[in-house]
Amino acid sequence: MLGIGLGVGQFDAGDPTDVNPNIGELHLNDANHQGADTLMIMGHWIYDAGHRFDYNEGWYELHPITMACKTTPVTDCDPGQVILLRTRWRNAIGDATSDATLANQKLPQNQWQVHPLLDGCQQVVIS
Numbered sequence: 579m580l581g582i583g584l585g586v587g588q589f590d591a592g593d594p595t596d597v598n599p600n601i602g603e604l605h606l607n608d609a610n611h612q613g614a615d616t617l618m619i620m621g622h623w624i625y626d627a628g629h630r631f632d633y634n635e636g637w638y639e640l641h642p643i644t645m646a647c648k649t650t651p652v653t654d655c656d657p658g659q660v661i662l663l664r665t666r667w668r669n670a671i672g673d674a675t676s677d678a679t680l681a682n683q684k685l686p687q688n689q690w691q692v693h694p695l696l697d698g699c700q701q702v703v704i705s
Contacts, residue, residue, distance in 0.1 A: 601648065616660060618667050620645040645671060 607614040621640030628636065647667060673679060682688060 604648070616649040616663060618647045618649075618664065619643050620671060 604617075605613055605615045619640060621643040623638060624641045626636050626639050626641065649663065
């Protein structure tokens with residue numbers, strides 16, 4: 579079974595449309611080095627030694643990618659804007675995955691299926 583998996587995996591390639599068929603195309607830089615999408619990804623940085631059996635080598639990669647974001651191309655973007663975008667994205671991800679946010683998401687009043695403004699659900703008051 580392992581041999582079949584390895585054989586199939588060697589000829590397989592990832593495609594962003596596997597997850598989101600409406601992602602659109604990824605834009606590359608034009609001749610003036612402008613117009614490319616900015617991709618921001620987050621995942622677990624690992625060493626994968628399973629690629630080069632003959633030389634006993636591998637390389638570092640993200641396994642799995644846990645979050646991804648694509649921006650629209652900007653034609654007159656300076657490096658400062660990219661750094662600011664990266665900083666804002668990192669801060670937003672940090673807030674979304676912080677211990678405080680994860681703890682709040684587990685509270686009973688945040689376990690609703692229909693928004694509380696629609697179903698009248700109120701926070702439980704313990705006295």
